[in-house]
Amino acid sequence: MSWFYLFIALPFLYAITVPFLYHKFNPRIHTGWFILIVPLVIFCGLSSYIPAISAGETFCLTFPWIPAYDINAVAYIDGLSLIFALIIAGMGFLVICYSIYYMSKFKEALHNFYIYLLLFMGSMLGLVFSDNIFVLYVFWEMTSISSFLLIAYWYEREKSRSGAQKSLLITVFGGLSMLAGFILLSMITDTYSIREMISKAAIIQSHSLFIPAMILVLLGAFTKSAQFPFSIWLPDAMEAPTPISAYLHSATMVKAGIYLVARCTTIFGGSAAWFWLVTGIGMVTLLYGSINAVRQTDLKALLAYSTIGQLGLIMSLLGLGSAALYSKVGNEGAVYAIAIFAAIFHMLNHSTFKGCLFMAVGIIDHEIGTRDIRKLGGLMHFMPISFLLVLIGSFAMAGLPPFNGFLSKELFFTSLLNAAEMSFFNMNIWGIILVIMAWVASVFTFIYCMIILIKTFLGEKKDYKLKQKEHQAFLSMLMPPLILAILVIVMFFYPNVLVQHLLQPAWVAILPTLAATVPLQIVISPWHGFNTALLLTIGVILAGTLLYKTHEKWRSPYRFYPQTFTINNMYDWVLEKIETCSRAVTNWYMTGFLRDYLVYILGFTILLVGGAAVLFEGLAFEFSRNAAVNMYELLLLSSMVISALTVLLAKSRLTSVIAVGTLGYMMVLFFVLLRAPDLALTQLVVETITTVLFLLCLYHLPKLKRENSPLRFKIVNGVVSVGIGVVMTMVAFSAYSNHSFAPISSFYLNADKLAGARNIVNAILVDFRGFDTMLEILVLTIAGLGVYILIKLQLARGKENEGTK
Amino acid sequence: METCMSIVIGILFAIGTYLILSKTLLRIILGTSIIGHGVNLLLLTMGGLKKGGPPLLSLNTLTFTDPLPQALILTAIVINFATTALFLVLSYRAYKVLGTDDVEQLRGYNDE
Numbered sequence: 001m002s003w004f005y006l007f008i009a010l011p012f013l014y015a016i017t018v019p020f021l022y023h024k025f026n027p028r029i030h031t032g033w034f035i036l037i038v039p040l041v042i043f044c045g046l047s048s049y050i051p052a053i054s055a056g057e058t059f060c061l062t063f064p065w066i067p068a069y070d071i072n073a074v075a076y077i078d079g080l081s082l083i084f085a086l087i088i089a090g091m092g093f094l095v096i097c098y099s100i101y102y103m104s105k106f107k108e109a110l111h112n113f114y115i116y117l118l119l120f121m122g123s124m125l126g127l128v129f130s131d132n133i134f135v136l137y138v139f140w141e142m143t144s145i146s147s148f149l150l151i152a153y154w155y156e157r158e159k160s161r162s163g164a165q166k167s168l169l170i171t172v173f174g175g176l177s178m179l180a181g182f183i184l185l186s187m188i189t190d191t192y193s194i195r196e197m198i199s200k201a202a203i204i205q206s207h208s209l210f211i212p213a214m215i216l217v218l219l220g221a222f223t224k225s226a227q228f229p230f231s232i233w234l235p236d237a238m239e240a241p242t243p244i245s246a247y248l249h250s251a252t253m254v255k256a257g258i259y260l261v262a263r264c265t266t267i268f269g270g271s272a273a274w275f276w277l278v279t280g281i282g283m284v285t286l287l288y289g290s291i292n293a294v295r296q297t298d299l300k301a302l303l304a305y306s307t308i309g310q311l312g313l314i315m316s317l318l319g320l321g322s323a324a325l326y327s328k329v330g331n332e333g334a335v336y337a338i339a340i341f342a343a344i345f346h347m348l349n350h351s352t353f354k355g356c357l358f359m360a361v362g363i364i365d366h367e368i369g370t371r372d373i374r375k376l377g378g379l380m381h382f383m384p385i386s387f388l389l390v391l392i393g394s395f396a397m398a399g400l401p402p403f404n405g406f407l408s409k410e411l412f413f414t415s416l417l418n419a420a421e422m423s424f425f426n427m428n429i430w431g432i433i434l435v436i437m438a439w440v441a442s443v444f445t446f447i448y449c450m451i452i453l454i455k456t457f458l459g460e461k462k463d464y465k466l467k468q469k470e471h472q473a474f475l476s477m478l479m480p481p482l483i484l485a486i487l488v489i490v491m492f493f494y495p496n497v498l499v500q501h502l503l504q505p506a507w508v509a510i511l512p513t514l515a516a517t518v519p520l521q522i523v524i525s526p527w528h529g530f531n532t533a534l535l536l537t538i539g540v541i542l543a544g545t546l547l548y549k550t551h552e553k554w555r556s557p558y559r560f561y562p563q564t565f566t567i568n569n570m571y572d573w574v575l576e577k578i579e580t581c582s583r584a585v586t587n588w589y590m591t592g593f594l595r596d597y598l599v600y601i602l603g604f605t606i607l608l609v610g611g612a613a614v615l616f617e618g619l620a621f622e623f624s625r626n627a628a629v630n631m632y633e634l635l636l637l638s639s640m641v642i643s644a645l646t647v648l649l650a651k652s653r654l655t656s657v658i659a660v661g662t663l664g665y666m667m668v669l670f671f672v673l674l675r676a677p678d679l680a681l682t683q684l685v686v687e688t689i690t691t692v693l694f695l696l697c698l699y700h701l702p703k704l705k706r707e708n709s710p711l712r713f714k715i716v717n718g719v720v721s722v723g724i725g726v727v728m729t730m731v732a733f734s735a736y737s738n739h740s741f742a743p744i745s746s747f748y749l750n751a752d753k754l755a756g757a758r759n760i761v762n763a764i765l766v767d768f769r770g771f772d773t774m775l776e777i778l779v780l781t782i783a784g785l786g787v788y789i790l791i792k793l794q795l796a797r798g799k800e801n802e803g804t805k
Numbered sequence: 806m807e808t809c810m811s812i813v814i815g816i817l818f819a820i821g822t823y824l825i826l827s828k829t830l831l832r833i834i835l836g837t838s839i840i841g842h843g844v845n846l847l848l849l850t851m852g853g854l855k856k857g858g859p860p861l862l863s864l865n866t867l868t869f870t871d872p873l874p875q876a877l878i879l880t881a882i883v884i885n886f887a888t889t890a891l892f893l894v895l896s897y898r899a900y901k902v903l904g905t906d907d908v909e910q911l912r913g914y915n916d917e
Contacts (some may be wrong), residue, residue, distance in 0.1 A: 008831055038880050168827060200823045233881075255833070267882045277831030321867055363808040415833050433841045444856060450883060457878040471859065506871060514809060519863055525898045593908070593909055594908050595826050595827075595828065595909075596823060597827065598826060602826075623808060624806050625807075625811065625853070626806055626808055627806040627807065627853070627854045627855040627856075628806065628855075629806040629818055631811055633806065633809075634809065637809055637810070637813050640813060640817075641813060641816050641817075642818045642822075644816065644817055644839055647818065647820065647824065647835055647839065648820050648824065653831060656831075656832075657837055659833070659877070660835050660838050660839065663838075663839065664838075664842070667842055667845065667846075670846075673855075674849060674855060674868045674870070675855065675857070675858060675859040675860075675869075676849070676859065676870070676875045676878075677859050677861070678875065678879060679845075679875055679878055679882070681881050682879055682883070683882055686882055686883070686885075688837070689886065690886060690889055693890055693893055694893065697893050697894075697896075697897050700897050700900065700901070701830070701831055701896070701897060701900055701906060702900065702906055709828065717823055717826040718823065719829070720822060720826065721818075721819045721820070721822040721823035722819055722824065724816040724818050724819060724822045725816060725819025725820075725822070726815060726817045726819075728814055728815050728819075728843065728847070729814060729818075731809050731814070731847070732810070732814045732847050732851070733808075733811050733813035733851055735809050735847075735850075736811070736850055736851055736853065743852070743871060743873070744873070745852075745872055745873045748873065749862075749869065749872075751862065752862050757862075758861060758862045758863045759858055759860070759861055759862075760860035760861070760869065760872040761872050761876050761879065764872060764873065764876035765876055765880070769867045771875065772880065772887060776883060776884060779887055780884075780887045782888035783888065783891045784887075784890075786891050786894070786895075787890055787891055790894045790895060790897075791894060791898075793898070
């Protein structure tokens with residue numbers, strides 16, 4: 001057992017202490033200060049793996065979890081998992097630091113907040129490190145659950161609740177599909193380990209279940225990473241506190257889908273279906289997100305749509321890069337593989353600049369009290385540092401130098417242009433269309449980046465009513481975004497340090513089979529000469545500027561787009577229909593009448609017992625061992641039937657009660673005949689008391705009414721009753737006729753020797769099965785207490801009760 | 806004897822079930838009572854009837870009827886009595902409080 005497991009376990013273990021810390025120190029010390037240590041320890045611990053990983057090593061640690069089913073918590077550390085884990089821990093540290101100032105220690109339930117946050121951090125780390133598909137699935141769903149809890153953190157708000165529900169429904173739907181896909185994969189390859197599946201990729205690709213497994217796994221990735229059309233949950237998830245939006249919904253959790261696709265690239269990659277699904281959906285998502293972002297007036301919603309777009313961009317890059325695994329690709333593989341590199345690079349960049357932007361927007365929201373673009377403007381003079389942050393973040397997102405977004409955006413264009421020259425996957429037709437789509441999306445990206453910056457910070461100071469006094473945010477609240485902003489710039493000037501230590505190993509980890517044959521090497525330089533990619537970027541800037549200047553004029557189509565056809569509306573419609581349908585079905589059989597439920601129960605008893613008896617040939621009719629029957633007994637039996645029928649048909653209560661009593665006394669006679677003296681005695685006593693009790697109650701209970709129920713009701717009752725009667729007769733016959741085992745009663749015949757008793761029945765009750773009898777007495781006592789209390793209660797409130805009706 | 810007994814058991818069960826499915830509380834209680842008798846007879850029949858003398862060792866007979874079902878039935882009779890008594894008082898109390906002994910009207914609140 002390696003101490004590495006501590007990194008995954010630490011957030012979970014630490015979460016236990018949070019409530020105690022909160023109650024002990026709040027509000028003197030903000031709980032966040034205590035949490036800060038967790039991501040710090042994890043980050044430092046994981047950093048110690050960087051040298052070994054960048055040297056090309058991988059680690060595989062096995063921890064037996066359910067060995068009987070071959071499910072072990074295998075932690076697999078390679079470049080890909082390490083870069084994700086470092087983002088999780090690093091962003092976690094910054095976000096917690098930021099939250100200390102964002103979340104008020106006087107108003108908020110901080111212990112809940114940090115427990116959810118730690119839960120998320122631990123499950124996300126577990127997700128990226130697990131090699132076993134089922135362990136991965138468990139962590140995957142745990143991130144969905146913690147995301148749900150965090151979105152609904154302000155659960156008193158209706159929007160938070162609906163947003164949380166939407167995200168949970170969509171991501172869990174995807175998670176379950178993914179599980180089904182995993183199960184298919186494990187059936188194909190006969191292993192639960194992702195690494196072993198990668199080594200068996202050829203078997204998977206030639207299997208008939210390849211396409212279903214791929215689509216199911218992709219559903220999981222697409223829902224989690226908010227790809228079109230599952231993207232609708234992400235804008236609604238913005239109801240969460242801003243630190244959460246920065247952490248879960250832009251930097252880490254939504255990248256879980258990216259992680260999964262990257263991990264599975266070697267398993268599915270190289271096929272046309274994978275290439276087109278991942279690239280196509282990614283590209284559509286990029287276009288959808290960018291175009292919709294321009295329309296938004298809420299800064300956070302705008303950022304949410306931009307996240308959708310950027311996730312689509314990363315997804316499409318992963319799709320493009322999978323072409324490197326195409327079987328007939330030859331030596332060009334390394335060229336196409338650059339797209340995969342660009343994907344990881346952009347993912348890292350996106351975490352930095354989007355985190356920075358979210359935090360800056362959070363500061364605006366916190367200080368000004370609104371994040372509506374229409375109400376903001378001219379903030380530059382009041383919040384110069386925030387202005388700088390947003391400037392850096394939005395320029396990086398728009399893909400301008402000297403920020404890291406420029407580098408990955410250039411790589412994106414380069415990979416697209418490379419892919420457009422592919423001679424397979426119909427790229428000779430579609431390649432140019434993809435380039436145009438990407439270019440248009442980039443123009444829109446440029447426009448919304450400018451909207452964030454210019455509408456908020458530049459221009460006239462608007463005449464808005466502010467609740468809070470406008471002032472520059474606390475320095476400590478600015479620190480985390482500032483660190484991210486510095487990273488954005490540093491990564492532009494020194495990208496190759498990052499490439500060597502983090503990106504290169506991650507790249508190799510995604511394409512292990514390709515890396516074995518072709519050396520995957522890349523050197524990034526901020527200036528790469530005049531080429532088509534640079535020209536495209538210049539075109540984006542020119543077109544973007546032009547369109548931004550005139551965007552008031554062409555915004556109208558957004559308004560004309562009918563609300564009915566938005567995906568959100570369809571989601572609501574489906575949800576509502578499901579609800580009404582299930583309610584109708586439920587109301588149809590859950591009538592609220594005891595009698596109906598009894599009919600169901602008895603009906604199923606008839607079907608199950610009768611059906612099983614017939615199906616498994618349990619019916620047996622054996623008449624030869626029958627004991628003799630004499631006239632007297634026949635008379636007794638028929639009078640029993642008559643008295644039972646009397647109960648049924650009697651019109652007065654007294655008759656039916658007496659008939660039941662008669663039936664009981666007949667039983668006494670029977671017990672005498674059937675050689676059971678103890679039973680006869682007991683039955684005699686009990687029957688007498690019961691009859692007396694009935695008669696006592698008769699005084700209070702109302703007269704029997706005629707059952708004036710509809711005929712159908714009576715027929716159903718009759719059918720069910722007769723059915724039960726027939727089934728019980730069958731059971732009685734068969735139970736008597738089938739003698740599979742010798743009776744165990746002979747043991748009790750030694751009662752004299754074993755218990756010193758002469759009456760065997762009594763010996764069984766008080767000696768052999770003494771405990772049963774004791775518990776029986778307990779039941780009697782409870783019933784007695786119940787009777788006593790019910791009567792006593794009536795006495796205490798008697799008058800009131802009598803008076804009510 | 807066992808054949809006749811099995812048929813009687815079936816009849817008792819059928820009548821008891823029909824009573825339980827009716828709307829009046831008193832009928833339901835009577836129905837459970839009748840089913841209780843049916844169950845007791847069923848237990849007794851399963852072991853076979855009149856196989857020997859009563860299970861009393863002092864009688865010095867060679868064969869005894871099966872004592873085990875008898876012990877079970879003894880328990881059943883007592884428990885049956887307890888439940889019947891509780892049920893009776895409960896229905897009495899329900900009638901006092903709610904003013905009806907019709908099961909269909911004892912449905913509680915609409916929004917439940």
